[in-house]
Amino acid sequence: MRSKETKFNFIHVSRYFYIFSIAITVIGIAALAFFGLNYGVDFKSGSNVDIAVTKNLSDQRSSIESYLNANEYGEHTLTMGTERITIRFEDVLTDAKEKQLKADFASKFDAGASLEVNTVDVEMARETEWNALKAMLIACIGIIIYIAIRFEWRFGVAAIVALVHDAFITISLFSIFRLEVNLPFIVAILTIIGYSINDTIVIFDRIRENLRFAKLKTTADLIHVVNQSVWQTLTRSINTVLTVMIAAVCLFIFGSESIKLFSLAMIIGLVSGAYSSIFIASPLWFMLKKRSKPKPAAKSQAAS
């Protein structure tokens, strides 16, 4: 094998990363079981009102609160920011109520306020959620089939584990920190899945290429191939994460308020995606491959 000698044995340390990932997964399952997700209106019926204010109203919190209570808007939570106020109503805001709120807010608090109102029926919300889940599931199956044809099934399984891992970690963190889950969040998860699979495939592709020239007599040879491949693609992995991260962080810092959480989900997912491709997917493939060693060893002899 040419180029650098292996400086870091990714397979040897994989056990610790497995433990780390399993631990996070268990914590995630526990968090989901106990707290569930903090669903926004897209997944839980009700109305969400986002108000961009032209002046700082933070000293008027109590008067807004008492206005809402006095006018029977039902159960609600009020979040005040300097530029933005968010009110989440548990019940669906009727047309009349929405109209009243818009008019009253303009006359009582801030004439220049600009409002965004989202109302979702509960049935609709359930359907959206189910559709997103179904789509993800079928996408995973499709990817496994392609990879199984183009590579071999072991790569497919390992890639899917990494992909689910990334999506799950992001979902878990959102559950633990009680961050709101909305439709943009689903989009973020989908982007993460797309990125994760991309990242994993590049490393797998290199493993496949190196396998063609490798003489696999012992498990150590296989370990060598994996380590070598990860190492060779490492700069590209890091640089790609870096560039996508630049974009995600810019969106998080400078982007509009309503995609802050989307960007945050992306940042988590990107880190997880790069991590899992290197420390989870590749060692996992090795574990699967190890058991069927004799066959490819015989084949690769001819290739070299």
Place this chain on the structure above:
Amino acid sequence: MKRMLAFLLLVVICFGAIAATSPYLMDRIKLGLDLKGGFEILYEASPLHEGGKVTRESLNETAKSLESRVNKTGVSEPEVTTEGTNRIRIKIAGLGKADEAALREKLVEPAELTFRSARGCAADKGYCKIELIGNDFKENGAAIFQDSLGGYQISIKLNDQAKFAEVTREVAKLAPTGNNQLAIYLDDEQLSAPNVNEEINSNEATITGNFTRDEAANIRDTINLGALPLKLEVKYTQSVGATLGKLSLQQTVWAGVIGTILILAFMLIFYRIPGVAAAVSLIFYIWLLLVGFWLLDATLTLPGIAAFVLGIGIAVDANIITAERIKEEIRTGKSIMSAFRAGTKTSLRTIIDAHVTTIIASLVLFFIGAGTVRGFAVTLILSIIVSLISNVVLSRYLIYLLIRSGKVNKPGHYGVKESEISAL
């Protein structure tokens, strides 16, 4: 030197085309409601009468009727689409606050005209039997006229003369009980309840009452607006203030610009010559993607822009994979040209495999998902195709031209240190 000129010319042409068409493109790309303000309503339709069914035709008819209602208020370009078997989505951009509330009221107004009688009803139930429903009246068949006393009346044309004759004959039979009225209702409001003393063999019915001209005209319009063939229930609404939308757009585009500049700077510093090619092709990629959006008539939403910006980060990957491969080949001691040849060849397969898996995922999302998810899938598929054109084809050609120009043949130009190169 000729190659260098070709390179410069290509870059100038690309940037020229981008600069010349961008303002036009920006203008033409449809922005989602979250970016320009407006509102969106999703209705679920159910049959008006028990035992009825929601059919393709009735759904389309309802959508058409809704569209004409919106159009009548003078709002431009409402987007009315049917979804699945029983849903209608309406998107209306850029409205003043007052208009919106009024329009929403107008939309849900079912305005169903019914003729009702007391046939077979319990004494205290009033006009419980619905004799004629919206379908029995001719479309646009209502008109007002002035009677001999100067009052205003409304006439309605009926589809089936025989049916009207039968109904009036039956109602007239109730004369002894004093219940022989054929009450005319607009929704649940009784407009008039004229006595029916004999069979009326005509295809025209008249609504009498002490209407002023305006009242009569109003009723006529409401009837002519068309009764919605289906009952509508609001499932989802989104209403965004115009100022808020603009603010979101500005902030997010700004974030995208900063992100892109940083990514370009990173590529230039880290990869030198391939970085130059990457920077040019990345700008070309962004422009091509906008062209794609315009051609597909796709709507750009806030999460869409965010995905777009992230896509720039991801698209640069094809450049990184290629540049890394070239670097590797240079390190083995190959000449720049053969390193380029070997590097691009091996990296192409990797890029294709990585992209196909993403395309599979996005195709599934497109066919299964709805709304935002679907829009996202389109963006993703488009960006992959566009990325292959700009970040693989164009980028390679640019590097090729630069190498052939003979000006950039040092490993340092590719970010490789001399000390890293192993002897052959």
